[in-house]
Amino acid sequence: MTSCRVAACVAALAALSCAVPHTILALDLNRLYGHHTKRSEYCHPYEPFKCPVDGNCISIQYLCDGAPDCIDGYDEDSKLCTAAKRPPVEETASFLQSLLASHGPNYLEKLFGSKARDALEPLGGVEKVAIALSESQTIEDFGAALHLMRSDLEHLRSVFMAVENGDLGMLKSLGIKDSELGDVKFFLEKLVNTGFLD
Ligand SMILES: [Ca+2]
Numbered sequence: 126m127t128s129c130r131v132a133a134c135v136a137a138l139a140a141l142s143c144a145v146p147h148t149i150l151a152l153d154l155n156r157l158y159g160h161h162t163k164r165s166e167y168c169h170p171y172e173p174f175k176c177p178v179d180g181n182c183i184s185i186q187y188l189c190d191g192a193p194d195c196i197d198g199y200d201e202d203s204k205l206c207t208a209a210k211r212p213p214v215e216e217t218a219s220f221l222q223s224l225l226a227s228h229g230p231n232y233l234e235k236l237f238g239s240k241a242r243d244a245l246e247p248l249g250g251v252e253k254v255a256i257a258l259s260e261s262q263t264i265e266d267f268g269a270a271l272h273l274m275r276s277d278l279e280h281l282r283s284v285f286m287a288v289e290n291g292d293l294g295m296l297k298s299l300g301i302k303d304s305e306l307g308d309v310k311f312f313l314e315k316l317v318n319t320g321f322l323d
Pocket residue numbers: 187188189190191192193194195200201
């Protein structure tokens with residue numbers, strides 16, 4: 126009973142109504158509606174994504190598939206769908222932290238420009254930059270999200286383009302150590318491969 130659809134449960138209960146006392150039927154309906162309320166609060170593992178506005182639960186396969194399934198289309202939100210293709214925010218944040226730990230709190234000025242000093246504080250902190258890298262579909266969106274200056278954004282673009290063209294000398298000239306090159310290249314390529322330079 127607990128796993129059947131609500132409409133099927135109601136039909137099954139209606140069929141039982143001539144055979145069971147009304148008090149038992151009422152109890153069963155209460156359990157049914159209790160179960161229904163719980164469904165809208167917690168999604169089943171096979172429909173784990175909860176639409177924020179209507180509370181509907183949908184399958185992962187329906188996320189970012191090009192057709193709206195939440196009433197407000199949140200399952201097709203461009204930030205959500207961009208973030209789904211990017212490394213997780215925590216992974217990006219710890220990657221940025223590791224560069225700061227290795228090179229000092231002003232190191233990321235070499236990538237993101239003059240506002241990226243003091244461990245990214247003027248940009249809102251490491252986590253905010255990591256979220257912007259995750260959610261921004263393009264480098265222009267990233268610049269807008271963090272209010273980067275045009276010259277800083279163009280510098281960042283040139284770093285990405287160098288990596289895309291296989292020019293690791295650019296990264297070395299920014300002081301990236303040989304032991305870090307692989308990780309930095311992987312990270313930048315992941316962004317490029319998910320449309321950051323489009
Ligand atoms: Ca969808």
